[in-house]
Amino acid sequence: IDESASCLSLAAIEIANKGAEAGCNLYLAMQTFADLAARLGSQDVARQALGNLNNMLAFRSIDRDTQQYIAEMFGMGSVQQVKHGITGHIDDHVPDFSAGYTRQLSETEVERIPLHVLSELPDCQYFASLGGRIYKGRVPILIPERPQPQGRPAMAAAAGS
Numbered sequence: 746i747d748e749s750a751s752c753l754s755l756a757a758i759e760i761a762n763k764g765a766e767a768g769c770n771l772y773l774a775m776q777t778f779a780d781l782a783a784r785l786g787s788q789d790v791a792r793q794a795l796g797n798l799n800n801m802l803a804f805r806s807i808d809r810d811t812q813q814y815i816a817e818m819f820g821m822g823s824v825q826q827v828k829h830g831i832t833g834h835i836d837d838h839v840p841d842f843s844a845g846y847t848r849q850l851s852e853t854e855v856e857r858i859p860l861h862v863l864s865e866l867p868d869c870q871y872f873a874s875l876g877g878r879i880y881k882g883r884v885p886i887l888i889p890e891r892p893q894p895q896g897r898p899a900m901a902a903a904a905g906s
Contacts, residue, residue, distance in 0.1 A: 749773040750780035758794045765799075773798065777808040801874045803858075805866040812860045819872065819879060822857040825850060 746752065753773070761771040775781055782791040795814070803815045830847040857879060858872055866872075869884040 746772065747774045748776075750775040750777070750784050753781065753784055753794065755785065755790070755794075758797060762797045771798075776811075777806070778811040778814045779808065800876070802871050803863065803873070804871045805864065805868075807864045809860070812863045815863055815872070816856050816858055816860055819857045819874060821854045823852050824855050825852050 761769075764771065778788075778791060778795075781794065782788045785791050785794060792814075801815070801818055803819075806812050806815065828847075828849040828851070830845075830849075832845040832847075834843045835841070863872075867883075869886060871882055871884070873880040873882060
């Protein structure tokens with residue numbers, strides 16, 4: 746359902762929720778989280794409705810509420826950082842030398858998808874949560890072959906030889 750925020754109702758969401766057991770698939774496409782919240786009457790009901798969906802593809806979004814919802818759905822991830830340090834000391838009076846090496850590993854929790862990245866995605870690129878896995882992808886652009894003009898191909902080949 747394209748522009749699904751303009752036609753969804755609580756009954757349709759109930760059918761979608763129960764329809765998965767019967768093998769029915771529902772694909773929803775919408776522009777903003779706010780559109781769905783306005784249609785269903787509140788953000789809580791909109792979150793409940795979206796919570797019944799198993800997978801998500803998120804293309805570029807400039808709406809802040811939508812970006813926040815998407816970032817919440819993709820959650821947090823950890824980033825590891827390694828710092829290395831080398832020290833050395835030479836005493837001028839005595840031929841004495843000392844050195845040291847340090848290595849420090851730190852881990853920080855960050856958003857898997859920062860909000861600003863969602864507004865900067867190039868055309869046809871997306872983040873996806875499919876079956877519990879997270880992907881970054883691009884929809885391929887397929888250009889159909891153009892039919893060859895009807896004409897005299899034998900003459901064209903002869904003219905070039």
